[in-house]
Amino acid sequence: MADDSLDTLRGYAFAVAYRMLGSVTDAEDIVQEGMLRMHQAEESGEEIKSKRAYLSTVVTRLSIDELRSARARREEYVGEWLPEPVVGAVAEGPMAGQAPDAGPAEQAELADSLSVAMMILLESLSPEQRAAFLLRDVFGYCYEEVAEIVDKSEPATRQLAARARKAVEARRPRFEASKETQEELASRFFAAVFEGDVQALETMLASDVQLHGDGGGKVPAISRPLSGVRVVAGAISKWGVIGSAAGGRFERVEVNGQPGAIMRDREGRVINTIALEIVDGRVEALYSVANPDKIDHLGEVGDLGQMIREGLGH
Numbered sequence: 098m099a100d101d102s103l104d105t106l107r108g109y110a111f112a113v114a115y116r117m118l119g120s121v122t123d124a125e126d127i128v129q130e131g132m133l134r135m136h137q138a139e140e141s142g143e144e145i146k147s148k149r150a151y152l153s154t155v156v157t158r159l160s161i162d163e164l165r166s167a168r169a170r171r172e173e174y175v176g177e178w179l180p181e182p183v184v185g186a187v188a189e190g191p192m193a194g195q196a197p198d199a200g201p202a203e204q205a206e207l208a209d210s211l212s213v214a215m216m217i218l219l220e221s222l223s224p225e226q227r228a229a230f231l232l233r234d235v236f237g238y239c240y241e242e243v244a245e246i247v248d249k250s251e252p253a254t255r256q257l258a259a260r261a262r263k264a265v266e267a268r269r270p271r272f273e274a275s276k277e278t279q280e281e282l283a284s285r286f287f288a289a290v291f292e293g294d295v296q297a298l299e300t301m302l303a304s305d306v307q308l309h310g311d312g313g314g315k316v317p318a319i320s321r322p323l324s325g326v327r328v329v330a331g332a333i334s335k336w337g338v339i340g341s342a343a344g345g346r347f348e349r350v351e352v353n354g355q356p357g358a359i360m361r362d363r364e365g366r367v368i369n370t371i372a373l374e375i376v377d378g379r380v381e382a383l384y385s386v387a388n389p390d391k392i393d394h395l396g397e398v399g400d401l402g403q404m405i406r407e408g409l410g411h
Contacts, residue, residue, distance in 0.1 A: 101148050109130060111154045116231050117160035118167070119216050121179035121394050127163065131155040153236075154246045157228050161247070164224040169219075175314025177321065178193060179250075179384055180216040181391040182352045182370040184359065210235045211354045213372050213384040214270035222261050229254055230261035256341075271376050272355075279375045283356035286373065287347045290337035296328040303379035316401040331394030333383070338392060339408030340368075352384075359395065366399030367392050 110131050114124035121384025131152050138145060146152045193294045201314050209215055210231070218225050228247050238246070282301060289297040293390060308329045316348040323329050344363030352372035360368040369387035373380050389398045 101313075102166040103132075106152055110156045111151060111333055112154050113231070113236065114155055114160050115183065116216070116219070116235065117157065117164060117227060119166075119220065121391075122182060123163055123167075124160075127156055127159045130159060130297065133141065135343040146333035150242070153232070153238075153383055157246050158248070161228055164227070167342060176313075176318055177309055177311055178220070179309060179311035179386050180213060180353070180395070182213075182372065182386050184352055184357075184395060185350050185369065188250045202343075207235060208354045209270070209272065212270060212374070212376055212381065213353050213355065214252055214274070216353065217267075218265060218268055218270070221262060225249070226257050226261035226264075229257035230265060234257045241322055270374065272374070277306070278378065279356045281371075282374055282375055282378065282380070283358075284349070287349065287358050290333055291341045293338040293341075294335045295330050295334045299326050302329060302382055303376065303381040305316060306380060307382045308385070309382065310385045311388050312401075313393065315389055316387045317405060318385070318387055329383070341408075342410070343404045343408035345408075346402060362404050364399065366394050366397045368399050368401050368404060370395070 107128055109135075110128045111124055114127045115121065118124050118127070127333050134155050134254075135145065135148060135151055136254040138151070219230075222230065225247055229243055232243045232246060233240065233406050240258070242257055243258070244251040247254060247257070249257065286298070286301050289301070305324065306329050308319065310319040310322075319332075325331055340360060344352060345368065346361055347358040348361055349356075349358050352370050355372045355374060356391060357370060357372040362368055369385050370392060372384045374382035374384070386392060387401055392398055
């Protein structure tokens, strides 16, 4: 029997909303609205056979509406758009939408769907395609249920899911299977960043490595992705040396279910998050989110500009 406690339902609804939107703040708002609507429906005497299904329907439909309005905002976004990071326990258990009896394949699908690379890929789908793919392929709803949730005919829903699946499979990210391998490499990687050890970093980077950064036009950040071992190793080593000189430190955490870290200033305030995409024993991509609006749910945000000035001795 499914756990229908309020905390579990809220976590499950967040798992759906976050994967739909890529925004912690917007997902939390939509979950709150979904919980309120469910409470009001129960108070009015409406029979709710499945609270989980009811919430999925409300949250998905609200998310589709939100995505439509967000499209224009994201087209005007300054620099590269990356999803708001989810850190640590938020990416585990009920907050990941994990069913207690899920098998290894289901667990892997849920974990992969939370990764930064997958979240970016989902942005290329239409809101309805995104909903159909997530509900069917990630959360395991049957087509009849998905059709009811997205308010489409079953044939139309199958077509939406098929098109989304084709787009995803063509560019689906690969991940290192071993958690131990990922953690060991990540530990060496972040140590080398703060030591400014370019040579060590180069040995840990894939030949086609990419560095992505999201400052939202509000803090210093790269305006477009950087590519190649030497370029990326040089950039992140300089960043590490400046951070170390300014009294910064890395707090090792999981970011969107991947090895990562939070960089904090000397006062312990959040500067940015970094997620590593590791494939075949090498770092294939790095995702840094420094936009203050996207990391303030993790705690007090520090001043990246000041940290850079301090690190440079200005």
